[in-house]
Amino acid sequence: MAFSAAALVLCAAVGWKPLAAHPADDQDQRGRIRSEVTMVSLLASVLGKDGRPVLGLTADQFEISEEGTKQKIEAFEPETQQPLDLALMIDSSLSEIKELEFEEDAASRFIQKLVRPADRLAVYEFADAVTQLAPFSSNVPSLQAGLRRISPGDGTALYDAIFLGSQGLTKNPAGRRRAIVLVTDAGETTSRADFDTARRAALRADALLYTIVVRAVKNEGGRNTAGEHALETIADSTGGAIYFPDSISQLGDMFDRIDRELRTQYRIAYYPTPRPPAGTYRNLEVRATCECTVRSRKSYYSGGLLD
DSSP states (O other): OOOHHHHHHTTTSSEEEEEEEOOOOOOOOSSSSOOEEEEEEEEEEOOOSSSBBOOOOOOGEEEEEEEEEEEEEEESSSOOOOEEEEEEEEEBBEEEGGHHHHHHHHHHHHHHOOOTOOOOOEEEEEEESSSEEEESOOOOHHHHHHHTTTBBSSSSSHHHHHOOOOOOTTTTOOOOOOOOOEEEEEEESSOOSSHHHHHHHHTTTTTTEEEEOOOOSSSSSOOOHHHHHHHHHHHHHHHHEEOOSSSHHHHHHHHHHHHHHHHHHHEEEEEOOOOTTTOOEEEEEEEESSSSSSOOOOOEEOOOOOO
């Protein structure tokens, strides 16, 4: 499906953003008010049975439903080149201290590979509190230097990390993709935010959540299974993913999978019909006609970004 440059400009607005009125809402100029509608834009990751991205799909192979009603795709971009803003968040709690050096090294390589001139990344650590170690930038050496400032701390503010990472992303300009990459053992002890607050913040920020869970032990008795389930739920809601490496040596492979997925996403946009009421969460479903799995956000907030 071919689109004009104007259509792709419209598609560049990620999430819920006022745009020009839809043609169906045009009114004549005899004193009538021209109503404004909005375009919803979302990212879709399509994975084959081998877990690798499926490329080359066309718009007519996708179907989007909002609240069960099929929507008309208005703009489509395969392998989007839209710039990326990413919050990289490293768990520096005492429970992670034995793995910190390896995590820093793998994260440093991830930054080197991922960040392109138009992209921006910020580095955070979280233990009993969340601390930004390097602000959003495309300066790779500065970002890598931020990783070297990580220091162990008590407690694990897991939900605060998602909440504050989402808030940090919303302060950046619109029209860019947003993602949070979290490296943690999935423990939660000191957050002020709760699960639902963190989940809603990520959804309102239109941020994909990717989590790498570094498990010290394999049996459930010694793991943070409740935290793992919470992170899996948030990742699924946002269209992200959760990874469970078998050993710390696989951490680099997990970062590579995230990088590959972020570079092979489809961007799809539509005008919602019927028009949703403001200030509500709208349920979404995206399907593709192929032997594949589609990951995309499960809902969006019709009132804008974070209040």
